[in-house]
Amino acid sequence: MSKNKEYLIKRGNSEYEVIIGLEVHAQVLSKSKLFSDSPTNFGAEPNTQVSLVDAAFPGMLPVINEFCIKQAVKTGIGLNAAINKKSIFDRKNYFYADLPQGYQISQYKDPIVGEGSILLDLPDGEKKVGIERLHLEQDAGKSIHDIDPQNTLVDLNRSGVALMEIVSKPDLRSPEEVNLYIKKLRSIMRYLGTCDGNMQEGSLRADVNVSIRKTGDKKLGTRCEIKNVNSIKFMQMAIEYEANRQADILEEGGSIDQETRLFDTKKNETRSMRSKEDAHDYRYFPDPDLLPLELTDDFISKIKKEIPELPDEKKKRFVDKFKLTPYEANILVSDIETSKYFEDVIKNSDIKLATNWITGELFALLNDRNLEISQSPISSKNLSSLINLIKDGTISGKIAKTVFEIMANESKDPKSIIDEKGLKQQSDPKEIEKIVDDVIKENPKNVELFKSGKDKLFGFFVGQVMKKTDGKANPKLVNDILKKKLN
Amino acid sequence: MSIDLKTIKHIAKLSRISIDDKKAKELEKDLNSIFEFIEALNKVDTKKVDPLTSIAETSLKLRGDEVKTKNIREQILKNSPDENKDFFVVPKVVE
Amino acid sequence: MSDIINLTLSALIDKIKNKELSSQEITKAYIARAEKSKDLNTYITTDFENAIEKAKKFDEKGNFDYKLPGVPLAVKDLFCTNNLKTTAGSKILSNFIPSYESTVTQHLWDEGAILLGKLNCDEFAMGSSNETSFFGNVESPVGKKVVPGGSSGGSASALAAKLTPATIGTDTGGSIRQPASFTGTVGLKPTYGSCSRYGIVAFASSLDQAGPMTQDVSDAALMLDVISKYDTKDSTSVNFKRGDYFKSLSSNIKGKKIGIPKEYRVDGMPKEIESLWQDGITLLKKLGAKIIDISLPHTKYALPAYYIVAPAEASSNLARYDGVKYGYRSEGENLISMYENTRSEGFGDEVKRRIMIGTYVLSSGYYDAYYLKAQKIRRLIKNDFDEAYKSVDAILTPSTPSSAFKIGDKTDDPVSMYLNDIFTVPVNLSGLPAISIPAGKDKNNYPLGLQLIGKAFEEQNLLDISYSMEKELSFKNNLQDWWIK
Secondary structure (H helix, E strand, O other): OOHHHOOEEEEOOEEEEEEEEEEEEEEOOOOEOOOOOOEOOOOOOOOOOOOOOOOOOOOOOOOOEHHHHHHHHHHHHHOOOOEOOEEOOEEEEOOOOOOOOOEEEEOOOOOOEOOEEEEEEEOOEEEEEEEEEEEEEEOOOEEEOOOOOOEEEEEOOOOOOEEEEEEEOOOEOOHHHHHHHHHHHHHHHHHHOOOOOOOOOOOEEEEEEEEEEEOOOOOOOOOEEEEEEOOHHHHHHHHHHHHHHHHHHHHOOOOOOOOEEEEEOOOOEEEEOOOHHHOOOOOOEEOOOOOOEEOOHHHHHHHHHOOOOOHHHHHHHHHHHHOOOHHHHHHHHOOHHHHHHHHHHOOOOOHHHHHHHHHHHHHHHHHHOOOOHHHOOOOHHHHHHHHHHHHOOOOOHHHHHHHHHHHHHOOOOHHHHHHHHOOOOEOOHHHHHHHHHHHHHHOHHHHHHHHOOOHHHHHHHHHHHHHHOOOOEOHHHHHHHHHHHHO | OOOOHHHHHHHHHHOOOOOOHHHHHHHHHHHHHHHHHHHHHHHOOOOOOOOOOOOOOOOOOOEOOOOOOOOOHHHHHOOOOOOOOOOEEEEOOOO | OHHHHOOOHHHHHHHHHOOOOOHHHHHHHHHHHHHOOHHHOOEEEEOHHHHHHHHHHHHHHOOOOOOOOOOEEEEEOOEOEOOEOOOOOOHHHOOOOOOOOOHHHHHHHHOOOEEEEEEOOOHHHOOOOOOOOOOOOOOOOOOOOEOOOOOOHHHHHHHHOOOOOEEEEEEOOOOOHHHHHHHOOEEEEOOOOOOOOOOEOOOOOOOOEEEEEEOOHHHHHHHHHHHOOOOOOOOOOOOOOOOOOOOOOOOOOOOOEEEEEHHHOOOOOOHHHHHHHHHHHHHHHHOOOEEEEEOOOOHHHHHHHHHHHHHHHHHHHHHHOOOOOOOOOOOOOOHHHHHHHHHHHHOOHHHHHHHHHHHHHHOOOOOHHHHHHHHHHHHHHHHHHHHHOOOOOEEEEEOOOOOOOEOOOOOOOHHHHHHHHOOOHHHHHHOOOEEEEEEEEOOOOOEEEEEEEOOOOOHHHHHHHHHHHHHHHOOOOOOOOOOOO
């Protein structure tokens, strides 16, 4: 990694590098919760997706969801991680209004998944980021503080939903790396179908651990944990603020207190969540209502068979087989829906054109309208047709853009649009010759100027032909015929 | 190992039980006599022993991914100390 | 009337099936007697009107093939009963009405039984004398101001006073067997994992087990048939092949090997207990069993280990009682003070003590020294039993180190109260089944019990041995109904 790409905090003559570790909480895609049989859908009316077990009524007991286990194992395999055949569920004890049991069922010393890694595509090469572990745990409910001025309202819909907590090693060094890491992790889980990665709905959130140290130092500095950040942008802002805050303290000769902090999204700063005295003592112990989880080799190998082609593999295939550049391949594989769309289009269409149209026009359209590719108004089938119509000369690239815009607003196929609006390209050489002749005849002065060396005027003639044909003349033919006639 | 008043107050806080000084003193006496009794365990060498974490020598039973409980909000909120029909209501947290 | 209440459960069922007695007659008889026995304070909640309604319905079109056809029963107030207040003997649940039923009680109703009401118990099952209940002490019919034992004190007292033909309790450290011993009744704690814990207010999850409390051993077998079933709603429930306990009951125990553990002969053990035990050994020999001396070396560590594990699990299980979702709530200016006020006011002293112990032994820095250590001791205790069972089929011990004491005698010293469980606790720590049968009386005429401990999941053996002993012992409580108003 070239030195000038490093993210450093400078203070006078000192330079600090920033060490970041992430604990990502990813909601498992499953119909029912981890230890109870109530639903997991987002956005339901408060307390309508709560079972007796979720609300911790007396005598209620947890029963584990096999599918959630499978999803965790699948994710572990996708992270190239070790799957632990024996793991234990522990109780993490603390009191909070949205934690009805007074404890969270989590995994402490024996998680279901061990060490793994994620590859990041940095501008100047690949970087391997280590994964420490992945474990399953219950999500808590929601505390709503801003409806009632005197009270907090509690909605337990989310209480008990399965979460995968994915802990990275402190290998990240900049807000940009964090961006790439979260995107890659999200992409892998979406490929696997184990988490939908929807940060707006809270399916993916992270606790960000930040520490700094002078460049060259081997020892890690004291870290602070910024809890529950639910967008990449906020993560980056929080890291920026926190790294600078810590640098200021160190520069003044102070020391960093290890503490938990929150990112205030209004003030764009981190602030301390609780004092040291009130530090939680979670009193972890194995949950006596559950037994140790034991996975067989058979169970694990069955899941391995279900693993689809993952982003890294797909990228390699796109580069090797389709001859895309790594940059293009990256864009097309980063989201599984995009790669599906792309592969659909190129079934019957030119790869280069497909790449350009998807990463160019289509992405611009989706961005503009804030849509996911799965919500694209233009289907892969129709885009494929459009590309074919360019390739076979029916329309020019320029006209295609017009057709594209129309397709974006009307769910018609390109051929119908072209026929309806008479946008077919004029590709009859005889017709074009006639028009070129007309243009030449009508502009004798410019013809003379061109012939005497004013090469730039070529564009003028092209323009005139286009004008006369309402832009429908086949540009290549126009070029060729004009060249011939003007020489 | 004896427990002092400070520890007792700390444990009480962790357990979310408030105790006044009088109660704390009583507890100190009781807890210390209980702990003296528990100290007997120190006489046993357990270095090479595995803890017994489950009596039922069976493997964790796995449940299918089915929704069986849909909307039982009324039942869930029926016993709530507050009248609110949609939410549980608690005094504000001081953060 | 007196005919009815003096019948054992199985005799009662015979009379119902023969149409000699109706469910209404029986139910009314027990209700009438309960109304006159309020001084014993065995009931927390009665459901008499509904009981009579259900009895009426049964008489009209009940199924006589059921195992408990039209039989009225009261149960310990630790089992959640649908629409009927369930308090666990605590102020913090004093207003709690469950909208669901525990699996074990559902099995009773599915076999035709009728709920009379909920019986008093030590608060959250923590106690050995039923003196910690928010709803007041229970008195034993055995003598004035005598404790019935605990935590299933209300159950034992009601059973002995003939206010219910049979009942169910829960046993975490002896809470079925010890009160059975104190009241001259039979109490069985089945193997851990045989009866579902779903819907039972949890005390210590790895130790709690529901079980029958009955007038005799065959009644216990009958009840076990009904309540010992695999339950998918309880992850610790075990799916093993359960026998037909009642039908298979046999009094032939020739050749069975019974172990006598020397470590159960504790210092200062009352002579009466020692001779009771000896009598039991003699009786077993007479019945053709072989007596073998065995050693369970880690016995003396069981009680200390129990008083780490049980409070630890309880401190976590009782965290849900926070005034937010149900139960008692005391106001507070913010969330933390609401929690603190609710729990300080809602829990009694013994419960608070145990929560504190539990929180402490799990806390940072102490987990290894206490909780982990206790779990290792548990392994050693279980190993002791496994080793012993290589050469014996069952183990005979006294049930309790003394007979019942008077209310107030032991409330000043928690440790002396805890010592009541010295013979029963090792059984819970190892998950084994055990039964207490009345085997004699002390000089005050208070009952004394003998305990038989069995192999895991082999309750039939245990029932057979105690059945054959019971026949010879012909124990009779001979209570004088002194409390009847």
